Amino acid sequence: MVLGGNRGRNKNHLTKSSQALTAAEAAPVTSQDTASGRSHRQKMSQQDSPFESDTEQILSQTSPQASSVSPVILLQFEKMLYKALKQTSDQITKSLTKEIRELGNRTAALEIKMDEIKITTQENITELEQLKKENLILQTKLEDYENRARRSNLLIRGIPETVTDLQSTITALLQELKPDIPIERLELDRVHRALTAKRKDGPPRDIITKFHYYRTKEQILIAAREKKELNFQRHNYQIFADLSQLTITKRRSMKPQLMELQRHNIMYQWGFPFSVRFNYQGTIYRSRSADELQQTLLKLNLTEPTSSNTPTRRRMASSSPSGSTQKISEQNGNHHSHKRGRYATSSMDQEDSMD
Known part of the structure; x- marks a missing residue:
């Protein structure tokens, strides 16, 4: 439809051009007009035109002395113009069709990729939720195991770092705190400072004491709770349960x-x-x-x-x-x-x- 409209406009334009050409040829031709025509054609020949050679061929068939333009020439010119416009339109249409097809293919590929990403994301979300649950279970079990490993431990705070013989010192401290416990029940598996760096001006590190008998540890803890203030060799101290x-x-x-x-x-x-x-x-x-x-x-x-x-x-x-x-x-x-x-x-x- 666009080509048909252009064709009608081009035809009207050619008709008007042919009438003007007829009037110009009917006038007396002088040497000045001939020279002007040749100059005009030379300028036109310098411009790029897809049908330049065909136009020159048609114009060469027209005598400068002709009183009118032949209908055959106009028909040839019209066909030539229609052919050139059709070729150009076909090229543009072909190029646009190719680009649209490529865009369609790319869009389809992106949609497929997006569907795959959605499926993968949903699977990852489900797996992540499962991993969170498993991680929580593992943390709970780890906390349980660690607290069970520490259940026979007590933390003693306030004993100066100058005290080096921890085994005998802590045993004497416990005997003073709970004198009714037999000495054979005060067996300590390990006694050591907290595994941290010793600070020069900081408080003394806690002493971790592992009891051989769990009941003895409980008795010591209850005795420490019942006393308002704990003092040993003029040093105030505190006793705490060892937790994770x-x-x-x-x-x-x-x-x-x-x-x-x-x-x-x-x-x-x-x-x-x-x-x-x-x-x-x-x-x-x-x-x-x-x-x-x-x-x-x-x-x-x-x-x-x-x-x-x-x-x-x-x-x-x-x-x-x-x-x-x-x-x-x-x-x-x-x-x-x-x-x-x-x-x-x-x-x-x-x-x-x-x-």
Whole structure:
């Protein structure tokens, strides 16, 4: 349709050009006009035209003396112009068709690739979720194994670095703390400092003590809880349960909720491998995560949903009639740095859960 319209316009243009050419040839031809015509044709011949040779051939057949343009010449010129336009149009159409076909192929390839990526991504998401679950199970088992390996250990803090004979010193300390334990029950498998670099101006490193008898370790821990202040050879010291770093991190995450329990004077116990148990109005509640404990406190109206749950820490007695709670510590890094507070742990609860 475009070519047909162009063809009609070209035909009208050629008709007007032929009428003007007829009028020009009907006029007297002078030498000046002839020279002007030749100059004009020379300029036209310098321009690039796809049908330049055909035009020159047709014009050469026309005598300068002719009074009119032959219809045959106009028809040939029209056919030549139509042929040139058709060739150009075919070339453009062919080129565009090729490009569109290539774009279509590339688009189809991209769609196939996107489908493959979607399938792979979904498979990776499913596999990642499975790996997360397996990783959580492995972390829980690792935490359990590590705490079981440490269950016979105690951390003793405050003994100066100048004390080198740890075996005899710790044995004497334990005898003074719990004199009713027979000496043969105070067998220690290993006694050594924490495996960290000694700092010149820092506090002394903790002493890790592994008891041969688990019951002896429990008796020492209960005796330490019952005393308000521990002193040996004019050195104040503290005794803590030895826990894995993962357990310490979990306990830190529960700090705001535990402080809410403390604010209501509710005693709590640490369970094994990891849980918090407390008694409220005759009912025992157990939580295994900070979120679960928070929901329990909200359910019991022990905290407000908009509360920051970070009240100022207050001191409280760490002993109870059953002796099932104790002061515990927050361990920082590999130095096992402890802060004495109102957190409670139950070694007896650990024993029951492990059995």
